[in-house]
Amino acid sequence: MSELPVLIYDGDCGFCTRSVRLAERLPVRMHIQAWQEADLAAMRTTADRARHEVLWVATSGRVFGGAAAVAELLKACRVPWPVLGWGMSAPVLRMLADRAYRWVAANRFRLPGATPACQLPPDERPGHSDRC
Template sequence: MSELPVLIYDGDCGFCTRSVRWAERLPVRMRILAWQEADLAAYRTTPERARHEVLWVAPSGRVFGGAAAVAELLRSARLPWPVVGWAMSAPVLRWVAERVYRWVADNRSRLPGATPACQLPPEQRPGHRHGS
Protein backbone atom coordinates (compact mmCIF):
# COMPACT_ATOMS: atom_id res chain seq x y z
CA MET A 1 0.00 0.00 0.00
CA SER A 2 0.93 3.64 -0.32
CA GLU A 3 2.62 5.43 2.54
CA LEU A 4 0.13 8.27 1.97
CA PRO A 5 -3.63 7.94 2.22
CA VAL A 6 -5.46 8.04 -1.11
CA LEU A 7 -8.66 9.95 -1.84
CA ILE A 8 -10.57 8.38 -4.74
CA TYR A 9 -13.40 10.37 -6.30
CA ASP A 10 -15.59 10.51 -9.42
CA GLY A 11 -13.54 12.46 -11.94
CA ASP A 12 -16.52 12.76 -14.30
CA CYS A 13 -18.59 14.65 -11.75
CA GLY A 14 -18.14 18.42 -11.66
CA PHE A 15 -19.49 18.71 -8.10
CA CYS A 16 -17.11 15.94 -6.95
CA THR A 17 -14.17 17.59 -8.70
CA ARG A 18 -14.95 20.94 -7.06
CA SER A 19 -15.20 19.21 -3.67
CA VAL A 20 -11.81 17.57 -4.20
CA ARG A 21 -10.29 20.94 -5.17
CA TRP A 22 -11.50 22.22 -1.78
CA ALA A 23 -9.95 19.16 -0.07
CA GLU A 24 -6.64 19.88 -1.81
CA ARG A 25 -6.45 23.15 0.12
CA LEU A 26 -6.60 21.33 3.45
CA PRO A 27 -3.23 20.73 5.04
CA VAL A 28 -3.35 16.97 4.35
CA ARG A 29 -0.65 14.91 2.69
CA MET A 30 -2.51 12.52 0.41
CA ARG A 31 -2.75 11.24 -3.12
CA ILE A 32 -5.89 12.15 -5.04
CA LEU A 33 -7.12 9.95 -7.87
CA ALA A 34 -10.18 9.91 -10.07
CA TRP A 35 -11.58 6.39 -9.87
CA GLN A 36 -11.66 6.26 -13.67
CA GLU A 37 -7.85 6.45 -13.68
CA ALA A 38 -7.13 4.40 -10.54
CA ASP A 39 -6.15 0.74 -10.27
CA LEU A 40 -9.11 0.02 -8.01
CA ALA A 41 -8.19 -3.62 -7.45
CA ALA A 42 -4.85 -2.48 -6.01
CA TYR A 43 -6.83 -0.38 -3.51
CA ARG A 44 -9.10 -3.32 -2.64
CA THR A 45 -12.23 -1.77 -4.06
CA THR A 46 -14.47 -1.95 -7.11
CA PRO A 47 -15.81 0.40 -9.79
CA GLU A 48 -19.30 -0.16 -8.38
CA ARG A 49 -18.25 1.13 -4.98
CA ALA A 50 -16.23 4.02 -6.43
CA ARG A 51 -19.24 5.12 -8.52
CA HIS A 52 -21.37 5.08 -5.38
CA GLU A 53 -19.18 7.02 -2.94
CA VAL A 54 -15.92 8.87 -2.38
CA LEU A 55 -13.25 6.57 -0.94
CA TRP A 56 -10.42 7.12 1.52
CA VAL A 57 -7.76 4.42 1.48
CA ALA A 58 -5.62 4.54 4.61
CA PRO A 59 -1.93 3.60 4.40
CA SER A 60 -2.89 0.35 6.18
CA GLY A 61 -5.10 -0.52 3.19
CA ARG A 62 -8.38 -0.02 5.05
CA VAL A 63 -11.00 1.54 2.78
CA PHE A 64 -13.52 4.05 4.10
CA GLY A 65 -16.46 5.17 1.97
CA GLY A 66 -18.94 8.03 1.90
CA ALA A 67 -19.28 10.05 5.11
CA ALA A 68 -16.65 7.87 6.81
CA ALA A 69 -14.18 8.78 4.03
CA VAL A 70 -14.89 12.48 4.52
CA ALA A 71 -14.46 12.07 8.28
CA GLU A 72 -11.09 10.35 7.80
CA LEU A 73 -9.95 13.10 5.44
CA LEU A 74 -10.88 15.77 7.99
CA ARG A 75 -9.28 13.82 10.85
CA SER A 76 -6.03 13.86 8.86
CA ALA A 77 -5.97 17.66 8.58
CA ARG A 78 -4.87 20.30 11.08
CA LEU A 79 -7.16 21.95 13.62
CA PRO A 80 -10.03 22.62 13.55
CA TRP A 81 -10.82 19.94 10.95
CA PRO A 82 -9.97 16.85 13.05
CA VAL A 83 -12.64 17.92 15.56
CA VAL A 84 -15.22 17.95 12.75
CA GLY A 85 -13.99 14.55 11.53
CA TRP A 86 -14.18 13.04 15.02
CA ALA A 87 -17.66 14.51 15.52
CA MET A 88 -18.80 12.97 12.21
CA SER A 89 -17.56 9.61 13.51
CA ALA A 90 -19.43 9.80 16.83
CA PRO A 91 -22.32 7.29 16.91
CA VAL A 92 -25.21 9.80 16.92
CA LEU A 93 -23.66 12.20 14.42
CA ARG A 94 -22.36 9.38 12.20
CA TRP A 95 -25.96 8.48 11.40
CA VAL A 96 -26.70 12.10 10.44
CA ALA A 97 -23.45 12.43 8.45
CA GLU A 98 -24.24 9.26 6.50
CA ARG A 99 -27.74 10.51 5.63
CA VAL A 100 -26.46 13.94 4.58
CA TYR A 101 -23.66 12.36 2.51
CA ARG A 102 -26.10 10.00 0.75
CA TRP A 103 -28.48 12.89 -0.04
CA VAL A 104 -25.63 14.97 -1.49
CA ALA A 105 -24.30 11.99 -3.49
CA ASP A 106 -27.76 11.15 -4.83
CA ASN A 107 -28.40 14.78 -5.83
CA ARG A 108 -24.94 15.83 -6.99
CA SER A 109 -26.17 16.40 -10.56
CA ARG A 110 -28.35 19.24 -9.20
CA LEU A 111 -25.72 20.87 -6.99
CA PRO A 112 -23.40 23.77 -7.91
CA GLY A 113 -20.52 22.66 -10.09
CA ALA A 114 -22.42 19.75 -11.60
CA THR A 115 -21.83 19.09 -15.27
CA PRO A 116 -24.05 17.40 -17.87
CA ALA A 117 -21.89 14.28 -17.40
CA CYS A 118 -23.15 14.04 -13.79
CA GLN A 119 -26.67 13.42 -15.09
CA LEU A 120 -25.72 10.55 -17.40
CA PRO A 121 -25.87 6.93 -16.25
CA PRO A 122 -22.34 5.84 -15.19
CA GLU A 123 -21.80 3.67 -18.27
CA GLN A 124 -22.45 6.68 -20.56
CA ARG A 125 -20.18 9.16 -18.78
CA PRO A 126 -17.00 10.41 -20.43
CA GLY A 127 -14.00 8.38 -19.36
CA HIS A 128 -16.05 5.29 -18.51
CA ARG A 129 -13.99 2.25 -19.32
CA HIS A 130 -16.14 -0.63 -20.49
CA GLY A 131 -15.50 -3.79 -18.56
CA SER A 132 -14.03 -1.95 -15.54
Protein backbone atom coordinates (compact mmCIF):
# COMPACT_ATOMS: atom_id res chain seq x y z
CA MET A 1 0.00 0.00 0.00
CA SER A 2 0.91 3.67 -0.18
CA GLU A 3 3.22 5.33 2.33
CA LEU A 4 0.56 8.00 2.77
CA PRO A 5 -3.22 7.71 2.95
CA VAL A 6 -5.11 8.73 -0.18
CA LEU A 7 -8.16 10.99 -0.34
CA ILE A 8 -10.20 10.17 -3.45
CA TYR A 9 -12.84 12.62 -4.61
CA ASP A 10 -14.98 13.41 -7.65
CA GLY A 11 -12.79 15.66 -9.81
CA ASP A 12 -15.74 16.59 -12.01
CA CYS A 13 -17.75 18.06 -9.13
CA GLY A 14 -17.18 21.70 -8.25
CA PHE A 15 -18.49 21.32 -4.70
CA CYS A 16 -16.26 18.27 -4.15
CA THR A 17 -13.26 20.11 -5.54
CA ARG A 18 -13.87 23.10 -3.28
CA SER A 19 -14.24 20.78 -0.30
CA VAL A 20 -10.96 19.05 -1.11
CA ARG A 21 -9.26 22.43 -1.43
CA LEU A 22 -10.26 23.00 2.21
CA ALA A 23 -8.95 19.55 3.17
CA GLU A 24 -5.59 20.48 1.59
CA ARG A 25 -5.21 23.09 4.34
CA LEU A 26 -5.52 20.54 7.14
CA PRO A 27 -2.38 19.53 9.03
CA VAL A 28 -2.07 16.05 7.52
CA ARG A 29 0.20 14.31 5.02
CA MET A 30 -1.83 12.59 2.33
CA HIS A 31 -2.15 12.13 -1.39
CA ILE A 32 -5.22 13.62 -3.02
CA GLN A 33 -6.51 12.20 -6.25
CA ALA A 34 -9.62 12.51 -8.38
CA TRP A 35 -11.23 9.11 -8.83
CA GLN A 36 -11.23 9.68 -12.58
CA GLU A 37 -7.42 9.52 -12.53
CA ALA A 38 -6.91 6.94 -9.78
CA ASP A 39 -6.05 3.26 -10.09
CA LEU A 40 -9.12 2.25 -8.11
CA ALA A 41 -8.57 -1.49 -8.46
CA ALA A 42 -5.12 -1.13 -6.88
CA MET A 43 -6.79 0.72 -4.00
CA ARG A 44 -9.39 -2.03 -3.58
CA THR A 45 -12.39 0.04 -4.59
CA THR A 46 -14.59 0.71 -7.59
CA ALA A 47 -15.64 3.61 -9.80
CA ASP A 48 -19.24 3.04 -8.74
CA ARG A 49 -18.34 3.61 -5.11
CA ALA A 50 -16.09 6.58 -5.90
CA ARG A 51 -18.89 8.25 -7.92
CA HIS A 52 -21.11 8.28 -4.83
CA GLU A 53 -18.83 9.16 -1.94
CA VAL A 54 -15.46 10.58 -0.98
CA LEU A 55 -13.02 7.80 -0.12
CA TRP A 56 -10.14 7.60 2.35
CA VAL A 57 -7.70 4.80 1.62
CA ALA A 58 -5.64 4.21 4.77
CA THR A 59 -2.02 3.11 4.58
CA SER A 60 -3.25 -0.33 5.71
CA GLY A 61 -5.33 -0.53 2.52
CA ARG A 62 -8.66 -0.23 4.33
CA VAL A 63 -11.13 1.94 2.41
CA PHE A 64 -13.53 4.26 4.23
CA GLY A 65 -16.35 6.07 2.44
CA GLY A 66 -18.60 9.06 3.06
CA ALA A 67 -18.74 10.43 6.60
CA ALA A 68 -16.39 7.67 7.79
CA ALA A 69 -13.81 8.88 5.24
CA VAL A 70 -14.11 12.43 6.59
CA ALA A 71 -13.75 11.12 10.16
CA GLU A 72 -10.62 9.15 9.22
CA LEU A 73 -9.14 12.19 7.50
CA LEU A 74 -9.67 14.25 10.65
CA LYS A 75 -8.21 11.50 12.86
CA ALA A 76 -5.05 11.55 10.73
CA CYS A 77 -4.55 15.29 11.33
CA ARG A 78 -2.62 16.99 14.08
CA VAL A 79 -4.46 18.25 17.17
CA PRO A 80 -7.21 19.43 17.54
CA TRP A 81 -8.80 17.76 14.48
CA PRO A 82 -8.62 14.14 15.70
CA VAL A 83 -11.07 14.98 18.49
CA LEU A 84 -13.70 15.86 15.88
CA GLY A 85 -12.86 12.72 13.87
CA TRP A 86 -13.23 10.45 16.91
CA GLY A 87 -16.46 12.24 17.82
CA MET A 88 -17.84 11.59 14.33
CA SER A 89 -17.01 7.91 14.82
CA ALA A 90 -18.99 7.57 18.07
CA PRO A 91 -22.22 5.58 17.49
CA VAL A 92 -24.85 8.34 17.82
CA LEU A 93 -22.78 11.02 16.11
CA ARG A 94 -21.77 8.56 13.38
CA MET A 95 -25.44 8.08 12.53
CA LEU A 96 -25.96 11.86 12.35
CA ALA A 97 -22.76 12.35 10.34
CA ASP A 98 -23.86 9.64 7.88
CA ARG A 99 -27.24 11.31 7.40
CA ALA A 100 -25.67 14.74 6.94
CA TYR A 101 -23.13 13.33 4.48
CA ARG A 102 -25.82 11.55 2.44
CA TRP A 103 -27.87 14.76 2.27
CA VAL A 104 -24.88 16.81 1.12
CA ALA A 105 -23.88 14.14 -1.42
CA ALA A 106 -27.41 14.00 -2.83
CA ASN A 107 -27.57 17.80 -3.12
CA ARG A 108 -23.97 18.67 -3.99
CA PHE A 109 -24.90 20.06 -7.41
CA ARG A 110 -27.23 22.54 -5.71
CA LEU A 111 -24.66 23.77 -3.17
CA PRO A 112 -22.44 26.84 -3.52
CA GLY A 113 -19.57 26.39 -5.93
CA ALA A 114 -21.15 23.52 -7.78
CA THR A 115 -22.44 23.31 -11.30
CA PRO A 116 -23.75 20.24 -13.12
CA ALA A 117 -21.09 20.65 -15.79
CA CYS A 118 -18.01 21.58 -13.82
CA GLN A 119 -15.49 19.46 -15.70
CA LEU A 120 -12.22 20.74 -14.29
CA PRO A 121 -9.03 20.22 -16.27
CA PRO A 122 -6.70 17.81 -14.45
CA ASP A 123 -4.11 20.52 -13.75
CA GLU A 124 -6.73 22.56 -11.85
CA ARG A 125 -7.79 19.69 -9.58
CA PRO A 126 -6.63 19.56 -5.95
CA GLY A 127 -3.60 17.43 -5.34
CA HIS A 128 -2.28 17.98 -8.87
CA SER A 129 1.08 19.08 -7.52
CA ASP A 130 2.61 16.44 -5.27
CA ARG A 131 2.88 18.35 -1.99
CA CYS A 132 4.08 15.43 0.09
